Amino acid sequence: MLDDFLVRAALAGVGVAIAAAPLGCFVVWRRMAYFGEATAHAAILGVALSLSLSMSIFAGTLVAAMGMALAVSALSQRSYAMDTLLGVMAHSSLALGLVAVSLLDGVRVDLMSFLFGDILAVSRGDLAVIWGGALAVTLLVFWRWSALLTATLNPDLATAAGIDPRREQLILTLALAVTVAVAIKVVGVLLIGAMLVIPAASARPFSRTPEGMAGLAILLGAGAALGGLELSYLYDTPTGPTIVCVLAVCFALANLGSAMLSARRS
């Protein structure tokens, strides 16, 4: 069954959606969308690192994404507003990564596949990495769920309850870096942010509890991955962007639907 590239692509997409959606909820709740973006953009720097040191792309992007996330956390204590800082870091690391890749001697790299993903070329080995990473992230978030949620509500409230909010922030950062590293093959560095934020945002109007929102986000993310794959196969469009287009349509429909529901009620 795994011999079929479409089956492998579908499994890869669903795996990424399962890891990204609950994490994406925290990204939305904590207003970290730009933080996710910066972490993802740094991954291209990780690609350059992997190629020059000839280590696995996963390890290189993981290191770069983690480094970026920690650097932003450290710098955010300083004087710049967070969005300014992230704007500087996200685009600088993307540009630096692109330049670094072009400087590599003797390596021919298909940059497009890193920027927008290459889900149809997912190998069995890639699939193992994606599902391994996705499982680790899901377990980590599930294990820390209550503490993460309390720290998200209010850091002092968490401290008074014996939870260290800085530790929880670090756990989220780590989970984000792993997700970026496994998602790069599926949607590419430029579109990872969409896999995080759009399923969560689309699930919001229909959710009453945080858990409900995370569950619905997983369903929407996985559905969009499968739908996008199908559509890109039918119309011969690039797969990563098609998945994100399906997510965007989900978001639009979700908001339209909730507006109509509340109009009928009133």
Place this chain on the structure above:
Amino acid sequence: MSLVAAHGLTVQVGSVTALSGVDFSISTGEIVTIVGPNGSGKSSLLRALIGAVPAARGSVTRAPGLRIGYVPQKLDIGATLPLTVRRFLSLPRRRKTPEIDAALAEAEVAGLADRQMSALSGGQFQRVLLARAVMDRPDLLILDEATQGLDQPGSAAFYRKIADLRDRLNCAVLMVSHELHVVMSASDRVICLNGHICCEGAPDIVASAPEYRALFGTGTGGALALYRHEHSHSHDHDHGHRHGHGQDRMHDAPEEVR
């Protein structure tokens, strides 16, 4: 027995020294109120006592196994986070429905369990925060400007509730407030803070301390708290006249809280 104590506590917020050389201690059953102008380090003291900010100098010691119920100054639940009252009360530990219903009833907001937190009124929200803070039967209840956004009768009722909780749970209560007149009459001890401890003691002692008067003056908020004190000092006739109309009401407000 001292539940939390600070010795020579100095707290830095960025490059600013928010508190310097503060000695503090609170014991079981006490209600202690911290008053002070904006930026006087009230919230920094609370945050240092719960361990949210480190001591730059000095130390904070908490009794082993101390359970703290904390009501933050503001809890900004964004529109992106769906959260029912029931779910909120189950953070961070899962609670059973009877426990939740009992806590809500105790805080006089029964029947709100399935409402969204964002749909509560200001008074309901504060009471739900209080319900969550007392769920664990805390040894120490800490409230940071807990009556913000409540009207006067609302906050008087809120403080009455807190005094009542202290009696039933036998916990200590530490609070920060700007509502001097209401809060001080309900306290056993008042600490007047302005980067350091200016003065402390029983409410009427603090109210008559020159350091306190230097910070809050004798007008408006100060006068309400000082009413009885003012009365016993005959040198300030003018003051008494200015507030003549309000005297009955002033006298009533603190009594109501007791």
